[in-house]
Amino acid sequence: MTGRIRQQYIDSDRLANELLDKNGIFKWRFRKTVEETAKMGKELIEGLEKQTFPSVMLHKVVMQTIENRLNYVKANFQKSFSKLFEYRDELMAKNLEFLSTHIYPGDKFVIWAHNLHIKKQSSANRLSRYRSFAENLPPLMKEKSFVIGLYAKEGRMGDYSGRDYPIKKMSHKHMEWLLSHSPYQNSFVRCSHEWGQKKEAACAHRLSRHGNKTGFYSSKTCIR
Template identity: 50%
Template sequence: MMDIFINEIKNDSINIGHQDYYDDFHFLKPILENKKFVFLGESNPCVKEYDVAKVNLIKYLHQQLGFNVLAFEGDFGDCIIGDFLSTDLDSMKFMFGSIGRIRSNEYILELFDYIKETKQQQPLQLTGIDLNQNEDGHLSSFLRSQLPDNLKLILLEFEKRANEIIFDTRMMKRLRLRKEVEEIESIGNEFIKALEKHSFPTMTLRKITIRTVKNRLKLVKGAVKKSILKLFNYWDELKAENLKYLSQVYPNEKFMIWANNLDIMKKGSASCFPSYKSTFENLPHFIKETSYVLGLYAKEGQMIDDDEHHYPIKKASKKHLEWLLNHTPHQNCFIQCGLKWGQTKWKAFEGGNLRISFKPAEQYDGILYFKKVSPAYFSMKK
């Protein structure tokens, strides 16, 4: 049976180019022309080859197939406000304020150059689905420039106290903070009422701002009432709700969603933890049925963590997806998961070292595979 799998990889994988030249995606046209949502995964967010390939794929989908909305796994409010401000920002500030430090690097900067260039003719709209407020994010800076002094003080107090709870992982301390939730909720609700009365440049910006504040209130309550695993699940529920909301804001547009593999797996509970549901699993049926899900994996090379510490991708055995896909004659390739090899359970590495197992056909429609990858550094000056 293994020979059959290997022959499928050798015969059915499609070359996507190499190094900085990933632009041969014409084979995707018949596959994606009737899809409305294309999910672009990654086994790690700090990989040069992934970023370059995805940026070029996004350009292709936008130019050739009319995908005009990019939903980044960046903060919902920061990305949308950033797009609104983009014509007055240079690409670097546009990128940092939208997606934050860890996602920002020289390869993704090219994407933000491109988004700015499209605004004159066929705009590519940047949006976000996550709830991670960025340091110096666009939403906060926009509100500070728009709001009167009394509301600025409420904004600063709300952000400070909400972040203290959301990002404190010490369970005992978070449990003691339950007493503060009602007070923070009161501040947030007062702020929302003021925002509803405040004059914004557009009605959409008011709605986006209020939704972002409501999202953070939900996270504050979830952070003190839920276990870490349940909080992660809840976070994915909220991200799915944000994407559903965006599909209603742009009902006639086609979406590209940039996220990590675990978020977009169709059955995350079957590959990671039984109680875990991915963002994709939380989506409504009308999105799922018009989606194409693309995972990204690599055989070897270096990756980096959030502190830019290097580590190698673990060595794959014959039971690993990466070992099988490495039989492709191409340095980097695309392959659909509906073949026989995709019906079999394989191990795989997320982030280069987290071992999971799954049947590819249950999780993805296709995979972009890279034989060797290298880090994408995010230590760039704003």
């Protein structure tokens, strides 16, 4: 990048970082800064369109990255927390579609993400419905993908800010506890919607017969 474009990028990125650090309650105070950042971002994109890149692939990746960045900054001040959470997953899905179509066509991908993002039927959750990254993928990509949820029994974990802390002790209702008490070294639990409904019905039937009112059945083949 030339000196002028380079400085535009630095200034735009600095403003974007500052805005993303703002407290959600007082975000309305920074409307003018958001508009300024959007204007700078538009000028940056127009300038980059005229730049010469070492490869077409690099040019596409840079443009996609900057557009995502600007759209996410604006969304932070236009959407509620829940809608922003969904929008973030929508951007993730568009990025994967972009990479598979324009950058690495025909290649296979391994996506490592939080279980919540890769659930194929997250909107079916009665308590917290939202369209996950996996649900936002095109039908063909969803059909050809296979999701594996990983669970940590013990140790330490990190959050989005980079801080780490110990994993809390599990209770007998946690998936981690159930899997760790399996007699097998490796456990696999099918989580398709139809399979889950059948198992839930079977659990409810057994619980009613045994007078169990807790909603938990100890059989390893019947996890709710």
